[in-house]
Amino acid sequence: MRLVTYRASIEAESRLGVLVDDLVIDVAILGARAGIPIPYRMLDFIDLGPVAITELKALIEEAEGRWPINGALPIENVMLLAPIPRPRKNIFGIGLNYVEHVAESARALDTAKDLPTKPVIFSKPPTSVIAPGEPVVHRADITRQLDWEVELAAVIGRTAKRVATNQALDYVFGYTVLIDMSARDNRRGGQWIYSKGQDSYAPLGPCIVTADEIPDPQTLDLWLTVNGVEKQRSNTRFMLFDVAYLISDLSQGITLEPGDIIATGTPAGVGAGRDPQEWLCPGDVIEAEVTGIGRLRHPIVAG
Numbered sequence: 001m002r003l004v005t006y007r008a009s010i011e012a013e014s015r016l017g018v019l020v021d022d023l024v025i026d027v028a029i030l031g032a033r034a035g036i037p038i039p040y041r042m043l044d045f046i047d048l049g050p051v052a053i054t055e056l057k058a059l060i061e062e063a064e065g066r067w068p069i070n071g072a073l074p075i076e077n078v079m080l081l082a083p084i085p086r087p088r089k090n091i092f093g094i095g096l097n098y099v100e101h102v103a104e105s106a107r108a109l110d111t112a113k114d115l116p117t118k119p120v121i122f123s124k125p126p127t128s129v130i131a132p133g134e135p136v137v138h139r140a141d142i143t144r145q146l147d148w149e150v151e152l153a154a155v156i157g158r159t160a161k162r163v164a165t166n167q168a169l170d171y172v173f174g175y176t177v178l179i180d181m182s183a184r185d186n187r188r189g190g191q192w193i194y195s196k197g198q199d200s201y202a203p204l205g206p207c208i209v210t211a212d213e214i215p216d217p218q219t220l221d222l223w224l225t226v227n228g229v230e231k232q233r234s235n236t237r238f239m240l241f242d243v244a245y246l247i248s249d250l251s252q253g254i255t256l257e258p259g260d261i262i263a264t265g266t267p268a269g270v271g272a273g274r275d276p277q278e279w280l281c282p283g284d285v286i287e288a289e290v291t292g293i294g295r296l297r298h299p300i301v302a303g
Contacts, residue, residue, distance in 0.1 A: 001018050001019075001053065001056065001057060001060070001209070001210045001213070002018065002019040002207040002208070002209055002210075002294075003016065003017070003018055003019075003042065003045075003083060003174070003207055003208045003209075003210065004016075004017045004018070004019060004024060004080055004081075004083060004205075004206065004207045004208075005017070005041075005042050005080070005081040005082065005083050005084070005085055006024050006073075006078040006079060006080050006081060007078065007079040007081065008073060008077075008078055008079075009079075010079065014041070014081055014085060015028065015040045015041075016028065016038075016039065016040050016041055016042050016045055017078075018056070018060060019075065019207060020060065020064075020072075022074060022075050022076075023067070023072045023073065023074060023075065024072070024073050024074075024075050024078050025060065025067055025071060025072050026040075026068075026070075026071045026072070026073075027040070027045070027056060028040035029068050029070065029071035030059060030060070030063060030067070030068055030071055031056075031059065032068075033063075033068045033071070034059055034062075034063075036055070036059065038052075038056065042083055042084050042208070042259075043084060043088065043258070043259045046155070046157060046173050046258045046259050047258050047259075049157070049158055049258075050157060050158070053173075053210050053212065079131075080131060080132050080133075080205060080206050080207075081131040081132075081205075082129050082130065082131045082132070082203075082204040082205050083155075083176055083204065083205055083206075083207055083208045084129070084155070084204070084208075084259060084261065085129065085131070086126045086127075086129065087126045087129065087259060087260070087261055088126070088257070088259055088260075089126070089257070089260055090123035090124060090125050090126065090197075091123060091124040091125075091126075091128070091129075091153075091178070091202060091261045091262075091263055092121060092123060092250060092260065092261065092262045092263065093121070093122045093123055093124055093180060093192075093196060093263045094119050094120065094121060094241070094246060094262065094263060094264050094265040095120035095121070095122055095192065095265065096116050096120045096240075096265070097116075097119065097120075097239050097240050097241055097264060097265025097266075098234060098238050098239060098240065098265055098266065098267040098268060099115065099238065099240060100234075100238075100267065100268035101265070101266055101267055101268045101270070101273070102115055102116070102240075103268070104268050104269075104270065104272070104273025105272070105273065115240060116240065116241075118249065119241050119245075119246055119249050119250075121250070122191075122192040122193060122196060123193055123197065124180070124193070124196055124197045124201060124202045124263070125193075125197045127199055128181075128196075128197050128198065128199060128200065128201040128202035129202045129203075129204050130200045130202065130203050130204070130298075131203075131204075131205065132203070132205040132206040132296055132297070132298075133296075133297060133298065134200070134203070134298065135200065135298060135299045135300065135301040136179075136181055136200045136201070136203065136280075136286070136298050136299070136300050136301070137198075137199060137200045137301060137302075137303035138280065138281065138282050138300050138301065138302055138303060139198070139303050140302065142183065142186065142198070143183035143184075143185055143186055144185060144279065145183060145184035145185040145186075145271075145272070145277075145279050146181065146182075146183055146184075146279055146280040146281075146300070147181070147182045147183075147184050147270050147271040147272050147279065147280065148179060148180075148181065148182075148224055148226065148231065148232075148270060148271060148280065148286055148288075149179065149180035149181075149182060149224075149232075149266035149270055150177070150179055150180075150222050150223065150224035150232050150266055150267075150288040150289075150290070151177070151178045151179070151180050151222075151263045151264055151265060151266050152175060152177070152178075152217065152220060152222060152236055152243075152263075152264050152290050152293075153175065153176045153177065153178040153204070153261050153262065153263045153264065154172050154174075154175055154217065154243050154246075154247070154261070154262045154264060155172065155173045155174050155175065155176060155208055155259065155260070155261055156171055156172065156173060156247070156256045156257065156258060156259065156260040156261075156262070157171060157172055157173025157174070157211070157258055158171055158173075158258055159171075159255060159256065159257055159258065160247060160251040160255070160256040160257075161251055161255045161256070162251055162252055163247065163248055163251045164248060165244050165245050165248040166244070168243070168244040168245070168247035168248045168251075169211070169217070169243065169244050169247070171247060171251075171256065172211040172217075172243070172247070173208070173210065173211060173258070173259075174208040174209050174210040174211050174214075175208065175209050175211065175214050175217060175290070175293055176204060176205060176207065176208045176209070176261075176293060176294075177204070177205065177206070177222075177288060177289065177290045177293050177294060177295070177296055178202060178203065178204050178261070178263045179202070179203040179224070179286065179288050179296060179298070180196060180201075180202070180263055180266060181196070181198075181200070181201035181202070181203070182195055182196050182201070182270075182272075183195045183196075183198060183201075184271075184272050184279075186198075200303075202263075203288075203296050203298050204261075204296075205294065205296060206294040206295070206296060207293070207294055209292065209293050209294075213292075214292065214293075217236060217242075217243045218236050218237045218239065218242050218243065219235070219236065219237060220235065220236045220290050220291050220292060220293070221233070221234070221235050221290070221291040222234060222235070222236065222267070222288070222289065222290045222291070223288070223289055224269070224286065224287065224288040224289075225286070225287045225288075226278075226280065226284055226285070226286055227284055227285055228285075228287075231269045231270075231271070231278075232266065232267055232268070232269035232270070232288075233267075233269070234267030234268070234269075236264070236290075238267065239264060239265060240265075243262075243264055246262055246264060247262065250262065280300045281300065282300055282301055282302040283299075283300065284299070284300040285297065285298070285299050285300070286298050286300070
């Protein structure tokens, strides 16, 4: 399933929907018609656990083509929000998780040239998340080095504490796309949170594809363009630490909870690694996609 958070109008409240072809089906309205209570917010739905996905899939299959009145809207008539508009905790970011990105970062950003032996972890606060299409704000008084990074993001579906690698994918609710915006000149004492955690620095969406539809997250193509020019293209099989390892490693010391998001790192092709270096400016447009999940498109605006 492809789950979204949407608004039917600017004034309407945000609600949980599922994409079926070109329609957004409101799952709470669909459930109410069948006498089944279904939460209308994404995090509340994730909290129900894996059984909720199974039951909702069955409900959708049963209702196919017979959608409830006011419960099925053309996607072009709704406003998509980030699937999780405000995460409960900071997003876990993984740095230097593709071999060629390690090399370009060592050249351009003075990071270590050796491959990491353990995942490099940072975080992005909930306030950095923006919806599909929403502008990324460029603060010229803060940064002159705004950069891009396309990433696969995994959404945790149930509490994970000290889980084994071979069981880790069982804890995934689904996958989405995240663009890890970075102000390269805002690193402080080797710490990345101010560089990567500013407002609008985590475009997220357009949907969450449930894990049952992506049994192997290490087979996905991902790419990013700036003003229509391709800058990044790779495949998740080139991660140094795969999704299962990242979940297991994090869970050894930090309890992962339903709705937690792990951004799994970016491939080579970022602006800092280019010769000459390239930076985003107001008026630029970035697009990013992970195959099988969806595409994000965001303008850069002065702020």
